[in-house]
Amino acid sequence: MNIGQAAKHSGLSAKMIRYYESIGLLKPASRSDSGYRLYSNDDLHTLAFIKRSRDLGFSLEEVGKLLTLWQDRQRASSDVKALARQHIDALNQKITELTSLRDTLQDLVENCQGDHRPDCPILKDLESACCLNRAKAL
Amino acid sequence: MNIGQAAKHSGLSAKMIRYYESIGLLKPASRSDSGYRLYSNDDLHTLAFIKRSRDLGFSLEEVGKLLTLWQDRQRASSDVKALARQHIDALNQKITELTSLRDTLQDLVENCQGDHRPDCPILKDLESACCLNRAKAL
DNA sequence: CTTGACCTTCCCATGGGGTCAAGGTCGATT
DNA sequence: AATCGACCTTGACCCCATGGGAAGGTCAAG
Structure with a gap:
């Protein structure tokens, strides 16, 4: 083939x-x-x-490890489990970060009138370097 | 400076x-x-x-748009709001995907004994191209 | 024999940076 | 005046994982 x-x-x-x-x-x-x-x-x-x-x-690096474990008949399943857990932790962290960002943006959007007047709290927030306590996520 | x-x-x-x-x-x-x-x-x-x-x-591209809107005194706040909403949607989609992946992995980990015996459901799952209905997220 | 679908290797691009190198400039100390 | 360290400049190459495309070889059908 x-x-x-x-x-x-x-x-x-x-x-x-x-x-x-x-x-x-x-x-x-x-x-x-x-x-x-x-x-x-x-x-x-x-x-x-x-x-x-x-x-x-x-990641490809992790896939490499998984392949090795897969092809190793003597592999310990705890190794695979550890790798998976590690990946779950990374996913959870990413999810937490993204959720925090989304919530911050959501707050901002809800306070934005969205009409044609130029007064926009989203830009106001982006503008104010002094008020970084809203979204510390990153 | x-x-x-x-x-x-x-x-x-x-x-x-x-x-x-x-x-x-x-x-x-x-x-x-x-x-x-x-x-x-x-x-x-x-x-x-x-x-x-x-x-x-x-993204940097989005930042560019925001900068333009910021510097445009005649900007409509609805434009900014739309951009933010769009970004929120993208974040939500990413969060959904990652959560689905995490849940799938979590399931697998919970069914893995994690001892030193080589029988591992995680690898079994990765191995089986026939059972793709578990995590369709991506 | 030609056509078009497939294959090969090779190089370039992406985003959002990091790192390092070779050289120019600055202010302060000796 | 010389020197030193900290700063600046541009440029090049690295990461991940992948897509795109060029230039050319191969294959099977018409």
Whole structure:
């Protein structure tokens, strides 16, 4: 199976598959006589694993670790759990930050009349460097 | 005032100030005889505006629009409000996505024993391309 | 034989910065 | 006057993860 088919089946782009190979996330694919990359069903399985991990928000570095754990029959599930927990923590932090930003903006929007008069509390807030106690999130 | 001082007062880095100038977000600063950038109190005000907008999560492109609106005395506050609303929507979408990912991972972690036996539902889930109905978030 | 779909490698771009290098300028001390 | 350290200048390259596109090779169908 050529890279285009592998891409379709895995949900990754051909570009990404080549990139993953180039950074060592994937072992170099076998090649046809003419130099085309060839993918087996096992390879497809690995590609799907990567796709799924990426969809769950793991970085490529984390995906690499997960792949190693996946391929290691002696892996301790606690390792995987730790990696997942770490990722959950990062997600939670991001969620907290974004929520705080949203709430601040929401406050500002609610105090903005939104008509055609130029008096706008949103700009007023952005303008006032003195009142940074509203949104310390970042 | 030189760029270092301006950076300290605004909370931006000198590097970022130069970058903002290079992409046209800021008007070119005036220069001393020796070529150093010079910043007035008005400039500081603008830098603080940018810092605050970035802290609220606006992209540089959005910051540019906000700056224009800020400097336009005839601006309609509805324009600003629309921009803020749009940003709130984007934040909400991101929050929803991240929350969904976190919940999926949380489920997986809760079903993982985390001991030293290699049987791990997290890897099982990542492995199974057939069961993509768990986390469709991305 | 030609067409068009596919493949290859290579380079460039994104955003929002960080880091480092080579050199110019400044104020203060020796 | 010389020197030192702190500051400034531009420029280049790094990160992540990916998209876009150029220039050229390969393949199967018409």
